[in-house]
Each structure stands twice: as C-alpha cells, then as structure tokens.
Amino acid sequence: MNSRELLENIPYKLISGELPEKIEYITMDSREAVPGSLFVCIEGYTVDGHDYAKQATECGATLILSEKPVEVEGPAVLIVEDTVRALGQLASRFYSYPSKDIQMIGVTGTNGKTSVAGMLHSMLMELGETSALTGTIGFNLNGELFPSANTTSDALTTQKMIARAKEAGCSHMTMEVSSHGLVLGRLAGVEFNTAIFTNLTHDHLDFHGTMEEYGHAKGLLFSQLGQNLQEKKQAVLNADDPWSEQFEKMTSHSVYTYGIVNNALFKADNIVMDHFGTSFRLLCPEGEFPVSMKLLGHFNVSNALAAITALYAEGFDLKNILKALAAIGPVEGRMQKVVMEAPVTVYIDYAHTPDAIEKALAAVAGFKKNKIIFLVGTGGNRDKSKRPNMAKKASFADYVVLTTDDPRDESYDSILKDLEVGMTHSNYACIGDREEAVKHAIQQSEPGDIIILAGKGHEDYQIIGTTKYPHSDQEIAKQEAVKKFS
Numbered sequence: 001m002n003s004r005e006l007l008e009n010i011p012y013k014l015i016s017g018e019l020p021e022k023i024e025y026i027t028m029d030s031r032e033a034v035p036g037s038l039f040v041c042i043e044g045y046t047v048d049g050h051d052y053a054k055q056a057t058e059c060g061a062t063l064i065l066s067e068k069p070v071e072v073e074g075p076a077v078l079i080v081e082d083t084v085r086a087l088g089q090l091a092s093r094f095y096s097y098p099s100k101d102i103q104m105i106g107v108t109g110t111n112g113k114t115s116v117a118g119m120l121h122s123m124l125m126e127l128g129e130t131s132a133l134t135g136t137i138g139f140n141l142n143g144e145l146f147p148s149a150n151t152t153s154d155a156l157t158t159q160k161m162i163a164r165a166k167e168a169g170c171s172h173m174t175m176e177v178s179s180h181g182l183v184l185g186r187l188a189g190v191e192f193n194t195a196i197f198t199n200l201t202h203d204h205l206d207f208h209g210t211m212e213e214y215g216h217a218k219g220l221l222f223s224q225l226g227q228n229l230q231e232k233k234q235a236v237l238n239a240d241d242p243w244s245e246q247f248e249k250m251t252s253h254s255v256y257t258y259g260i261v262n263n264a265l266f267k268a269d270n271i272v273m274d275h276f277g278t279s280f281r282l283l284c285p286e287g288e289f290p291v292s293m294k295l296l297g298h299f300n301v302s303n304a305l306a307a308i309t310a311l312y313a314e315g316f317d318l319k320n321i322l323k324a325l326a327a328i329g330p331v332e333g334r335m336q337k338v339v340m341e342a343p344v345t346v347y348i349d350y351a352h353t354p355d356a357i358e359k360a361l362a363a364v365a366g367f368k369k370n371k372i373i374f375l376v377g378t379g380g381n382r383d384k385s386k387r388p389n390m391a392k393k394a395s396f397a398d399y400v401v402l403t404t405d406d407p408r409d410e411s412y413d414s415i416l417k418d419l420e421v422g423m424t425h426s427n428y429a430c431i432g433d434r435e436e437a438v439k440h441a442i443q444q445s446e447p448g449d450i451i452i453l454a455g456k457g458h459e460d461y462q463i464i465g466t467t468k469y470p471h472s473d474q475e476i477a478k479q480e481a482v483k484k485f486s
C-alpha cells in the first residue's frame with residue numbers, strides 16, 4: 001500500500017530517513033518483520049517494543065513508528081503520540097476496513113462470551129450462512145481452527161482475521177470482546193452491527209481495579225456502535241443484569257432486551273432441565289414458542305436468549321432460529337459431558353469466576369441423585385481477590401477439590417491458601433498438582449455422583465512458570481474412571 005495514503009489520517013513527525021513509497025506489511029513484532037514492512041513499537045507489560053526497532057530493521061523493516069527516537073540505520077522513523085492508537089488506525093486502513101463488508105457480532109460480559117459466540121456461530125451455519133468466529137478457543141474460519149494467544153487479539157491480528165473472513169466470503173463474523181481488548185485498543189476500527197452483553201460479575205480486578213472501571217470498559221463496546229443512525233445496528237442487553245441500564249444509555253441504536261427474571265422483550269419461563277438438555281417457553285414480540293436445546297443449565301438459557309435475540313435483531317426468521325438452536329450441541333469445554341462407560345457423570349467446564357461456579361453447580365443441582373463433586377482451581381498471577389469467593393461458591397458441592405489452573409509463577413500453596421479461606425465446610429481436599437487433583441476427584445466418587453471439573457474447559461495445557469505442559473482433564477478423568485470402576 002502507498003505509505004502516504006496509509007498514514008493520511010495520522011498526525012506524525014518524520015525524524016529521520018525518507019518515507020518509503022510502499023508498505024508491504026505491518027507488524028508490531030520485530031520477529032515477524034519482513035522486507036518492506038512497517039514496524040510499530042509498542043511499550044508492553046513485559047518488554048518495550050522500541051528496544052526491538054533495530055532487530056526489525058535487520059529483518060527488512062523500512063519504516064518505524066515509535067513514541068520516542070530509536071537508534072536505527074536505514075528506515076524512516078516517524079514519531080506519534082500513541083503507537084497503540086496509531087496501530088489500530090493503520091491496521092484497519094491497511095486491510096481496507098474489512099468489518100464494514102461483513103455482519104459483525106460482538107459479545108462481551110464476564111461469563112458466557114465463548115458460549116454465546118459459539119452458539120451464534122453454529123446457529124448461523126445451521127441457518128445456511130457462512131460464519132467466522134474468534135475468541136478464547138481460537139479463530140474458526142470455515143471449520144478450520146487457528147490458535148490465538150488472546151480472547152480478543154491485538155488490533156493487527158483482529159483486522160487481519162476480519163479481512164481473511166471477508167476474503168473467504170463469510171457473511172457473518174462473531175467476536176468475543178474482552179474488557180482487556182476494549183481498554184487496550186485491540187478493537188479499534190471494528191464496526192459491529194450487533195453488540196451483545198451477557199453479564200458483569202467479579203473477575204479481572206487485578207487489571208481494572210474496581211467493578212466500576214470494569215463495567216465502564218465493557219460499556220465501550222456499546223458506545224463504539226457510534227452515532228451513524230443511517231446504519232442498522234443494535235445492542236442486545238441482559239435485562240437480568242443491572243449494568244444493562246448503563247449500557248442502554250451508551251448507545252443511540254436500537255436496544256433488544258432478553259431475560260429470565262426481569263421483564264424483557266425476549267423472555268424465558270417454564271424452564272425444565274435434565275441430563276440431556278433444557279426446554280423452556282419463549283415469550284417475545286412474535287408470540288409464545290416452545291424451545292428445546294441440547295445445552296444444559298439456566299445460564300445456557302440466558303445465553304440462548306442472547307443468541308436468539310441477536311439473530312432476530314439481525315433479521316432472521318424466528319422459527320428458523322429456534323430450529324437452528326435445537327440442532328446445535330454444547331460449546332467445547334462448557335458443561336460438556338465426558339463420553340465414557342462409568343456409573344458417574346463427569347462434566348468438563350470452564351468456570352473460573354465465582355458467578356460461573358455458582359451457575360455451573362446450579363445447572364446440575366436439579367437432577368443430582370447422589371453427591372456433587374466439584375474440582376476448581378485458579379490461575380497464578382491473576383486477580384487474587386476472586387479466590388475466596390470462588391471457593392465459597394464451590395462449597396455448594398458435597399465434596400470440593402481445590403487445585404490450580406495455570407499456576408504460572410505462583411506456588412501451589414499460595415493459590416490453595418487463598419482459595420481455602422472461602423470454604424464454608426470441611427469436606428474438601430487441597431491438591432496443587434492438577435493431574436493428581438483430577439484423579440482424586442474420580443477416586444472420591446461413587447455410583448450416581450456428578451463430577452464437575454471446572455476451569456480448564458477446552459484447554460489442553462497447564463501453564464507452570466512460563467511453560468505450557470500438555471494436560472487434559474478429560475483424558476485423566478477417563479483413565480482414572482476405568483481404573484476405579486472396571
């Protein structure tokens with residue numbers, strides 16, 4: 001792309017070298033720089049990208065964008081006030097603002113983003129659309145899964161993914177929108193058509209500081225729908241979460257509400273659950289409809305309502321939407337039943353917040369025949385204040401196994417001690433090594449028990465220090481169940 005055109009809207013100062021005619025590639029990682037590329041220096045949490053300008057130059061970068069002078073010979077150096085902001089603007093311009101050519105659906109909230117986004121993706125495919133999906137599980141393009149480091153990727157990767165989805169002819173793209181992503185400018189230039197809110201409860205206070213700040217971060221998704229009312233855009237808000245009232249005020253676009261408890265445009269009642277799925281009655285502007293789905297739990301009724309409402313707002317026929325919902329299976333690692341021959345039922349789940357733990361336990365409480373065993377851990381170096389509350393919610397189970405879930409640099413003991421504070425009964429074990437903890441959960445079980453292994457979900461690793469070790473709750477549980485019950 002012509003470099004002057006690329007930089008047209010960005011206030012910059014050229015401090016050395018000459019602007020190259022063309023830019024072939026943009027990168028924020030010196031290790032990915034190629035001849036003719038623009039390297040954007042980002043000051044990170046771990047290192048300062050400005051220190052890598054020289055390496056990027058050696059790899060062929062011909063233009064460096066930075067916040068301060070850098071020592072390089074050859075490439076032009078441009079100074080801007082804020083390289084993160086500039087990166088977002090450059091990324092969307094370089095990829096020709098791809099989000100305007102595709103129906104973009106963004107899902108934010110503390111819990112339920114992967115679930116709602118995954119449901120929407122599968123339902124869109126059932127409805128005959130071509131759909132792309134990005135989030136915690138990765139980037140799914142036409143069924144091919146590419147891994148991603150973050151739930152919401154950096155601005156460059158985000159724009160590149162949308163451009164790839166557009167190129168592949170996708171009609172829709174659903175994105176999980178994290179609060180980190182919103183605050184750190186990773187969504188700059190993404191034009192969402194539909195913005196969905198699931199809920200806001202305790203998480204990430206290490207990053208946001210207070211719930212107010214955290215809520216404000218989520219609200220950015222709704223304010224960023226913008227003021228161009230010539231375009232049809234909509235906010236889909238959870239009437240059962242008080243934050244929705246704030247978010248409603250943040251947008252001038254149409255608002256569609258959904259809920260189970262409070263009055264809402266799309267409301268569910270008469271919820272009935274068993275091991276195989278959930279059914280409910282949907283009350284909405286089109287009338288009353290019986291709905292059934294293979295997904296489990298009240299929280300999934302809320303998630304299903306979010307997906308139904310969003311697709312309705314997008315213009316799909318309600319009866320077809322409900323048919324699509326009935327056809328889809330659970331999202332990977334979210335209350336997913338482990339298929340095995342054993343007299344116990346094991347679910348793999350991704351609950352790693354107090355609210356999610358409460359909801360996951362409530363999902364099975366109604367049909368328990370014997371004990372509920374709940375295994376839970378927390379990540380190291382992340383929000384420590386949620387740990388006692390997680391254990392408090394886990395105490396609802398008859399037996400609890402406290403463990404770790406990506407301990408990173410923290411010791412097992414430090415994580416387990418924080419968790420243990422919240423236990424409200426003494427029927428529990430503390431086992432730092434997650435593999436041992438899963439084995440213990442299975443060994444403690446008796447026929448008829450329900451075991452929920454929470455926190456790892458789809459993940460196939462455990463991060464200890466900075467190394468990712470292969471780990472699968474599901475595989476360990478299966479092997480241990482064979483030992484115990486055969």
Ligand SMILES: CC(=O)N[C@H]1[C@@H](OP(=O)(O)OP(=O)(O)OC[C@H]2O[C@@H](n3ccc(=O)[nH]c3=O)[C@H](O)[C@@H]2O)O[C@H](CO)[C@@H](O)[C@@H]1O[C@H](C)C(=O)N[C@@H](C)C(=O)N[C@H](CCC(=O)O)C(=O)O
Pocket residue numbers: 028029030031041042043044045046047048049050052110149150151152153154178179180181
């Ligand atoms: C705290 C945080 O958000 N960190 C993110 C950040 O990493 P960082 O600031 O440490 O980056 P850094 O290593 O200091 O590098 C700074 C710059 O130098 C560059 N560099 C670095 C090394 C080198 O050799 N050459 C080079 O050019 C890097 O490419 C980068 O541009 O930038 C990286 C690239 O975009 C992210 O992958 C990384 O997310 C890490 C993995 C992370 O764990 N983030 C969490 C907190 C997060 O964002 N979570 C939310 C989910 C929340 C939810 O689920 O609700 C998410 O959206 O993922």
Ligand SMILES: Nc1ncnc2c1ncn2[C@@H]1O[C@H](COP(=O)(O)OP(=O)(O)OP(=O)(O)O)[C@@H](O)[C@H]1O
Pocket residue numbers: 109110111112113114115116136151176198199299300302303333334335349350351352355356357359360457
């Ligand atoms: N609507 C909901 N309300 C409360 N808990 C939920 C809801 N949906 C899912 N959960 C619980 O939270 C867990 C995580 O769900 P999911 O992965 O969909 O959330 P997420 O918002 O994508 O999380 P992350 O921030 O880690 O990406 C699930 O395994 C389930 O236990």
Ligand SMILES: N[C@H](CCC[C@H](N)C(=O)O)C(=O)O
Pocket residue numbers: 136151352378379380382405406455456
């Ligand atoms: N997306 C979630 C993943 C947490 C998973 C858990 N394994 C942990 O490391 O705490 C987060 O960033 O909080």
Ligand SMILES: [Mg+2]
Pocket residue numbers: 113114115135136137151176
């Ligand atoms: Mg997610």
